[in-house]
Amino acid sequence: NAGVTQTPKFRVLKTGQSMTLLCAQDMNHEYMYWYRQDPGMGLRLIHYSVGEGTTAKGEVPDGYNVSRLKKQNFLLGLESAAPSQTSVYFCASSYSGGIDEQFFGPGTRLTVL
Amino acid sequence: AQTVTQSQPEMSVQEAETVTLSCTYDTSESDYYLFWYKQPPSRQMILVIRQEAYKQQNATENRFSVNFQKAAKSFSLKISDSQLGDAAMYFCAYSNRGLRLDTGTASKLTFGTGTRLQVTL
Numbered sequence: 001n002a003g004v005t006q007t008p009k010f011r012v013l014k015t016g017q018s019m020t021l022l023c024a025q026d027m028n029h030e031y032m033y034w035y036r037q038d039p040g041m042g043l044r045l046i047h048y049s050v051g052e053g054t055t056a057k058g059e060v061p062d063g064y065n066v067s068r069l070k071k072q073n074f075l076l077g078l079e080s081a082a083p084s085q086t087s088v089y090f091c092a093s094s095y096s097g098g099i100d101e102q103f104f105g106p107g108t109r110l111t112v113l
Numbered sequence: 114a115q116t117v118t119q120s121q122p123e124m125s126v127q128e129a130e131t132v133t134l135s136c137t138y139d140t141s142e143s144d145y146y147l148f149w150y151k152q153p154p155s156r157q158m159i160l161v162i163r164q165e166a167y168k169q170q171n172a173t174e175n176r177f178s179v180n181f182q183k184a185a186k187s188f189s190l191k192i193s194d195s196q197l198g199d200a201a202m203y204f205c206a207y208s209n210r211g212l213r214l215d216t217g218t219a220s221k222l223t224f225g226t227g228t229r230l231q232v233t234l
Contacts, residue, residue, distance in 0.1 A: 106155075
């Protein structure tokens with residue numbers, strides 16, 4: 001039982017490059033989330049999903065896209081990376097939304113030069 | 114929109130002592146949930162404690178307890194008998210009791226900015 005895993009753990013991009021962050025969970029959770037964590041700002045929700053095939057915008061969705069083609073996977077895409085997207089990205093999942101404990105992945109540190 | 118405020122960027126406590134971390138929130142809802150998450154240097158976010166707003170009894174998990182004051186919209190975390198392993202960032206978080214996406218809303222967490230706790234010998 002791996003819980004929530006994220007790939008990759010670290011990445012350095014140049015401005016304008018694209019990349020996809022992969023999140024996988026093996027707990028059969030319906031809800032999945034992508035957050036970014038910046039110094040002094042806590043965690044902010046980028047996008048989330050309440051089930052396979054659904055996605056919704058969070059607090060800071062601009063510059064990101066997501067897909068949930070399979071229940072266990074939630075992908076976060078950056079089409080044209082900008083230095084402002086330098087951050088630590090966390091994926092999380094939960095059984096029934098924000099009222100339940102969210103299980104977090106180990107995070108991905110992304111640097112955009 | 115709901116907001117969560119943690120006014121103490123850093124706190125320090127001696128080993129075996131007690132420390133209280135503050136959190137206030139703003140909401141117009143009556144039914145919601147509050148959480149404290151811990152983030153140690155490993156970066157792994159871990160749930161510490163959860164409180165349901167309609168329960169008047171304060172939640173307790175071993176050395177961790179909360180002081181939930183609904184009218185004041187305050188949700189502080191008390192750590193008793195502090196240990197070196199308690200050193201971490203602590204985040205307070207709020208969630209309303211939302212519905213599914215197909216109804217236009219969904220429950221999700223709003224986090225505070227965190228309090229860094231140092232534990233000294």
